[in-house]
Amino acid sequence: MTAHAPVRTADQYPCAIGIWLRLHGNSGTARIERVVALGAAAPTLLALIWSVRQTTDAPAPVDGIAVATAALLVCALGLVLDTVGARDTASNTQGRTDRLALEAGAGLILVPGTLLTLAAGSPLAWLVLLLVGATALVTAITPDGLFGSRSPRRHLGWLALLLGTAGLWVGLNRVGTEAPEPYVLPVAGMLLVLAVLIRRFGRIPRAAAASPAAALLTLAGLLVAIVPLALASASGSPARPIVMAAACGVLLLGSAVARWGPSRSAYLAAAWTSGAIGLLVTSIVQLMRVLGAPGAPDARLECWLFPLAAAAAGAFLIGARTDPAALRPRTIASITLLVLALATVTTAEIAAFTGADMTDDAAVTAVRASVLVLALGVVHVLAAWRLRAPLTMAVGWVAAGLAGFALMSAVGTQATEPFEFVTVPLGLAIVVGQVLAGRARPADTEAPVAVRARWITAGLALALLPGAVVGGTGDLLRPVLALTIGGAFAVSGALLLVRPRWASLAWPALGIGALTVVLTVVLTAASRIQPLLELAPNGPDTRLEAWLLPSALILAAVGTGLVTVTRRTDEGTGPGRSEATDAPALRLGYVLLVLATVGVLAAEVAALGYEPLATIRVILLVWTFSALHLAAFWYDDSRLGRMVAWVAIGAGGGAVVAGSAYAAPATVEIVSVPLAIALLATGWLHLDVTPAARSRRWLAPGLLVLLVLLVPSVLLDITESPLWRVVGLGLVATVVIVVGAVRKLQAPFVIGAIVLMLHAVAQLWPWISLAYGAVTWWLWLGVGGVILIVLAARYEQRIANFKAISMTISALR
Numbered sequence: 109m110t111a112h113a114p115v116r117t118a119d120q121y122p123c124a125i126g127i128w129l130r131l132h133g134n135s136g137t138a139r140i141e142r143v144v145a146l147g148a149a150a151p152t153l154l155a156l157i158w159s160v161r162q163t164t165d166a167p168a169p170v171d172g173i174a175v176a177t178a179a180l181l182v183c184a185l186g187l188v189l190d191t192v193g194a195r196d197t198a199s200n201t202q203g204r205t206d207r208l209a210l211e212a213g214a215g216l217i218l219v220p221g222t223l224l225t226l227a228a229g230s231p232l233a234w235l236v237l238l239l240v241g242a243t244a245l246v247t248a249i250t251p252d253g254l255f256g257s258r259s260p261r262r263h264l265g266w267l268a269l270l271l272g273t274a275g276l277w278v279g280l281n282r283v284g285t286e287a288p289e290p291y292v293l294p295v296a297g298m299l300l301v302l303a304v305l306i307r308r309f310g311r312i313p314r315a316a317a318a319s320p321a322a323a324l325l326t327l328a329g330l331l332v333a334i335v336p337l338a339l340a341s342a343s344g345s346p347a348r349p350i351v352m353a354a355a356c357g358v359l360l361l362g363s364a365v366a367r368w369g370p371s372r373s374a375y376l377a378a379a380w381t382s383g384a385i386g387l388l389v390t391s392i393v394q395l396m397r398v399l400g401a402p403g404a405p406d407a408r409l410e411c412w413l414f415p416l417a418a419a420a421a422g423a424f425l426i427g428a429r430t431d432p433a434a435l436r437p438r439t440i441a442s443i444t445l446l447v448l449a450l451a452t453v454t455t456a457e458i459a460a461f462t463g464a465d466m467t468d469d470a471a472v473t474a475v476r477a478s479v480l481v482l483a484l485g486v487v488h489v490l491a492a493w494r495l496r497a498p499l500t501m502a503v504g505w506v507a508a509g510l511a512g513f514a515l516m517s518a519v520g521t522q523a524t525e526p527f528e529f530v531t532v533p534l535g536l537a538i539v540v541g542q543v544l545a546g547r548a549r550p551a552d553t554e555a556p557v558a559v560r561a562r563w564i565t566a567g568l569a570l571a572l573l574p575g576a577v578v579g580g581t582g583d584l585l586r587p588v589l590a591l592t593i594g595g596a597f598a599v600s601g602a603l604l605l606v607r608p609r610w611a612s613l614a615w616p617a618l619g620i621g622a623l624t625v626v627l628t629v630v631l632t633a634a635s636r637i638q639p640l641l642e643l644a645p646n647g648p649d650t651r652l653e654a655w656l657l658p659s660a661l662i663l664a665a666v667g668t669g670l671v672t673v674t675r676r677t678d679e680g681t682g683p684g685r686s687e688a689t690d691a692p693a694l695r696l697g698y699v700l701l702v703l704a705t706v707g708v709l710a711a712e713v714a715a716l717g718y719e720p721l722a723t724i725r726v727i728l729l730v731w732t733f734s735a736l737h738l739a740a741f742w743y744d745d746s747r748l749g750r751m752v753a754w755v756a757i758g759a760g761g762g763a764v765v766a767g768s769a770y771a772a773p774a775t776v777e778i779v780s781v782p783l784a785i786a787l788l789a790t791g792w793l794h795l796d797v798t799p800a801a802r803s804r805r806w807l808a809p810g811l812l813v814l815l816v817l818l819v820p821s822v823l824l825d826i827t828e829s830p831l832w833r834v835v836g837l838g839l840v841a842t843v844v845i846v847v848g849a850v851r852k853l854q855a856p857f858v859i860g861a862i863v864l865m866l867h868a869v870a871q872l873w874p875w876i877s878l879a880y881g882a883v884t885w886w887l888w889l890g891v892g893g894v895i896l897i898v899l900a901a902r903y904e905q906r907i908a909n910f911k912a913i914s915m916t917i918s919a920l921r
Contacts, residue, residue: 121218146209149185154178172230175221179214183246186210191251209248218243231446234282235276269298288340292332299329309377323374330382332358338389342397349394356386357418364425377441378427383747384419384445388452391415395456404777413456416449423449427497442498447506450487452508454480457849461523470525477518478529484511485537488895492541508538526586528575535571539564539613540891546612561612568597568620572692587632588658594624595662602669604622618693622666629659629707637711648715656711663704670697671744698748702755705736713766723774726767730779733760734786741790757786 157174186207206331218240225236248264280290299847303325312319334356341349360383363376394412398405403692427442457480461473484507491504515530517523524530542560572594579587598621604614637648637655712729733756740753764779773779 123907143205143209146206146590147213147216149210149567150178150182150213153182154217172221172225172236173232173239175217175225176236179218179221180239180243180246182210183243186214187246187249206892214243215274234275234279237271237278241268241275244271252697265302268304272298288336292336296329296333299325299332303329318372318374320374323378326375327378327382330378331385334382334386335389338386338393341390342393342675349390352386353390353415353418356383357415358392358420359383360387360422361425364422368429368614377434377437380422381441382548384441387415387419387422388448389444391419392452395452399456407458409456411452416453420446420449423498436544439497442501443503446498446503450484450507450510454484454514458514458517459789462517462521469645473523474525474529477514477523478533480514481518481530482533482537484508484514485533488537489541489544493544504541508534511537526575528586531574532571535567535569537733538567538570542567543613547609557612561616564613565616565620568616572597572620572624573627576624577631579628579632587628587655589660590624590628591662594621594628595666598625598662598666599669602666602673602693602697605670605673618666618670618696622663622696625659625666626703629663632659648718649721652711652715656708660704663700663707667697667700667704670700671749675744698752701752705733705752705756705759709733709762712764716766716770716772719770719772722767722770722772724765726772727778729763730760730767733757733763734782737786738789749865753790760786768868 130921140246154175157178179777186209189210190203190207192203215838222236222240226233230236244264248262248268250259250261252258261467276294277291285291303322306325334352335346338352338356341352359379363379366372366376368376391412395409398408398412423442423445426438426445429438458475461476483586487507488504488511489498491499491501491507497502511534515534518530519527542563546557546560572590575586575590576594579590597617599615601616601618601621606611607614632655637652670693674697709729712725716725736756737753737760740756744752745752760779760783764776764783767773767779768776
């Protein structure tokens, strides 16, 4: 037998099968034999190919190709038979049966042959996989096509795609290809080609609607091209991530601004989604690359935030579209993308300033933390002000939450010093957002107003209270700013109480502002004023007033503002005025005034041990409290107003008593006269307003009860006194008597007369004593007896005179 004998023998089998199948009488008979013969076509063809290989001495790896080629040819023959049979209704069933038999025989040789080839590690395994994929593709095609077919075999096209991809990757790996582009771009291109073909030849009319399968393939193709390349950009040249970010940005923004319609919306959505995912993945990978580098992150960190800015722009563009088609999915997608962008930026910046060296990068980390919190606060404000996708209220609070997380990280790592760089922006952002939300969407019920008021309170507390709590430590700027800003908010809140539109802001501003001032004063007093008081006798110096007076003035300003605004609101209400007197705002105002008064008195009295400033401190205290007493009496005739007035004058009296313990001032009239004038002035005012009032109650306190005008001078007059005190006391007593007589006031007349007699006795006592010593004692006894005889002779008349004088004095007011 010659070398070609096996080829001739193997060639006879397919020829015999083909002739027998095409005989005219065999088409409808011997069905079992026909199926068996068709099933044997693939093995017979494989035997023929092996025979040819043996004659040509081809290498062994060709065997796998022979198996795949035989299967491919047989499956192609089955497709031809099925297509030819589909033209004739009578032979349609026979064509499908023949094809199934051919494909079954091909499967018998293809599956084990492919597995053996892969297991043996054949160098041509990639080509075998490609041929197997081609076989699966031929098997998936039906007489009515592939993309418009309704047959279940059309799904074998996905198997063909997987096998082709596997063959490509096996071949690239065998030749040592490391770049990812050859692995993914052909696959992505094939997916996109399939999407185009399905759109062109699919069952769905392309002019009426988009094909879901084509849209899904478009998304898959773009993601296959984008995601692996973005992940691979973690190393290698920086050109790849830049190109990827640019391409994804163009894809995202271009699809967002394009005209959406029923026939293209699904494809544009796929392009937008793939662009958004590409930007996010590229940015995250590059941010991790920058953060993982040794040393502090440089400006490249912020540079790779620009792709996230483009993603946010794409979210705004897609959310701004007004066409009703797919409105809800677009809104959800835009919100999700914006939240992911914000979360990525926040996480990257937090990782940057928490891992940095604070000694070398303090300024950079402070700027990063501050700008991050400020930017997130701006997002919160915009979301609260303009509710439009993607800036919804939920996104606004997510931004605020991220800002709070950044704030805690910055404060915990001491990335910002002072920490107000992060607390104040976030707190004010919450306040401004709630105020703008209230103005843009006024509520008809009290519930939203109460909710906004609580959030405003929380925002103001975050902005102001931390600085007030730690105001006693560090430099002087923090407590000064806390006092100033807290007082400004408190006064503003007091002024806004009369405006119903600002009701949600008024009370939070007033309460938190006042609390800030009180905390600053109390804690500053504990940490700064108390050490000053312990410096006596060498202190405290004027630094005490530098801390004390601004605090007291701010408290007094807030209290005065509350009282004034509440009284102004109540003007003209008549009987309702008494109700306003008990209003919380009014009571708080009076309490603040009393606290300021008592606090100043306590601190200044404790500081009187510093002799150089003792006199001026007592004088200023008495004069200030006297003026406060007069002002409160003059402008506020309510019960609480009078209480403040008496507290002020009591504080002035306390200052005089405390000053006398330190002999400050040496001339007591400097402090007694202002108190007396204040008491007499307020008493006179009350007498003018109230006709039934008596002078004993309203003028006597200035003359006797508090001993502020005449009694101290009388006591000093008994001892050696300068001429000005002697003359002044006599003149003042005479004036008081004259005023009492002219105005028919009992208290001035009686007290003035008593003081004048005491003054006369005190001044004439040396001469009386001299006259008494110049005459013998029994002569004075005789003079006294004569006087008693005269009085006894006219006793009844004298009694009547005394009664008349007493009645006249009692009749005085």
